[in-house]
Amino acid sequence: MELFTYFRSSASYRVRIALNLKGLAPEQHFVHLVKNGGEQHAQAFGALNPEHLVPVLRDGDAALTQSLAILEYLEERHPAPALLPQPAADRAWVRALALQVACEIHPLNNLRVLQYLERTLGVSAAQKQAWIAHWITLGFEALEAHLAADPRTGLCCFGDSPTLADCCLVPQLFNARRFGIAMDAYPTLVRIDAHLATLEAFIKAAPGAQPDAE
Numbered sequence: 001m002e003l004f005t006y007f008r009s010s011a012s013y014r015v016r017i018a019l020n021l022k023g024l025a026p027e028q029h030f031v032h033l034v035k036n037g038g039e040q041h042a043q044a045f046g047a048l049n050p051e052h053l054v055p056v057l058r059d060g061d062a063a064l065t066q067s068l069a070i071l072e073y074l075e076e077r078h079p080a081p082a083l084l085p086q087p088a089a090d091r092a093w094v095r096a097l098a099l100q101v102a103c104e105i106h107p108l109n110n111l112r113v114l115q116y117l118e119r120t121l122g123v124s125a126a127q128k129q130a131w132i133a134h135w136i137t138l139g140f141e142a143l144e145a146h147l148a149a150d151p152r153t154g155l156c157c158f159g160d161s162p163t164l165a166d167c168c169l170v171p172q173l174f175n176a177r178r179f180g181i182a183m184d185a186y187p188t189l190v191r192i193d194a195h196l197a198t199l200e201a202f203i204k205a206a207p208g209a210q211p212d213a214e
Contacts, residue, residue, distance in 0.1 A: 001024065001026035001027070001057065001058065001059045002026050002027045002028075002029060002057070002058040002059075003015065003016070003019070003026040003027070003028050003029070003055060003056070003057055003058075004028075004029045004031050004045070004048065004049075004054055004055055004056040004057075004058070005028055005029070005030060005031065005054055005055050005210075005212075006030065006031050006032060006033045006040075006054050006212065007030075007207045007208075007210035007212045007213045007214070008033075008207050008213075009033065009054050009055065010106050010110075010171040010172060010174070010175055011053070011054065011055055011066075011067035011102075011106070011171075012054050012055040012067070013170070013171035013174070013205060013206075013207065014067045014068075014071065014102075014167045014168050014171055015055045015057065015067050015070050015071065015074075015167075016204075016205035016210075017162075017166075017167045017170065017171075017201055017202055017205040018070075018071050018074050018075075018083060018164070018167050019074065019205075020200070020201035020202075020204050020205050021081060021083065021162055021167075021201045022074055022078045022081070022083075023078075024074070024078065026057070028211070030211070030212035031045060031054050032212070033054070033111055034111075038052075040052045040053065040054060048063055049063070049065050051065060053065065055067060055070065057070045057073070059073075059077075067102065068098060068099070068102050068164075068168075071083070071098075071164050071167060072164075075164070081161070083162065083163050083164050083167070084163060084164060085158060085159070085163070090152065090158065093150075093152065093158065094157070094158050094163045094164055094165045095164065095165075097143070097146065097147075097157050097158075097165035097168070097169070098163075098164045098165045098167070098168040100139060100142060100143055100146075101139070101143070101165075101168040101169060101171075101172045102168055104139050104142075105135060105136060105138075105139035105140075105172055106172060106175075108131075108135040109131075109132050109135055109136065109175065109179070114128060114132070117131060129179070129180075132179045132181075133179070133181055136172075136175075136176050136179065136181050137181065139172075140176070140181075140185070140186050140189060141185070141186075143169070143186075143189060144185070144186045144187075144188050144189055147188045147189065147192070148187075148188045153188065153192075155192070155195045156192060156195065156196065157169060157192060162196065162199070162201070162202075166192070166196055169189065169192065169193065169196075170193055170196050170197075170202055173189060173190075173193045174206075174207065
């Protein structure tokens with residue numbers, strides 16, 4: 001098994017957490033998203049993933065892209081420990097929380113979107129920061145409301161064991177802090193994140209713990 005990753009990529013971070021929770025340690029290949037015009041744009045990497053995005057998980061003959069698809073693949077191939085609960089409604093709830101981050105918050109603040117805002121649309125640094133803050137705030141307000149009100153919320157997003165939702169939440173809080181977003185309005189998110197930060201799988205997956213960290 002091989003993982004093509006970048007230390008600060010939120011999507012790669014999600015997959016690293018899940019791999020650690022599953023006790024899997026793939027060989028890592030580092031793809032710098034900024035140096036040399038972005039190594040993800042190189043022809044060799046494009047042959048592996050025409051989307052020119054990380055992560056890519058190669059397992060035997062399969063080259064898997066899109067972090068949520070990779071998380072589901074890992075859950076199916078390596079079902080213990082489970083990252084999805086058993087009842088169908090609860091599984092859908094956990095998936096919905098994960099997708100709130102992966103589909104509603106993260107894409108609007110992804111590197112290529114921010115580069116397009118700056119390089120093509122010519123927005124100022126202040127306008128770019130306002131864009132980032134708007135979409136993260138909008139998403140976090142919804143997540144906080146969901147998690148604060150739901151009785152299934154425990155030490156983690158669902159109960160007291162990490163799920164796919166936690167794999168997605170932690171990298172997004174890392175991003176929010178990196179962009180200077182105040183977290184006072186999201187006590188449930190902060191509480192869950194603080195608990196997860198004590199777990200080895202999350203500690204080992206953190207951007208600063210990666211061999212390619214700068």
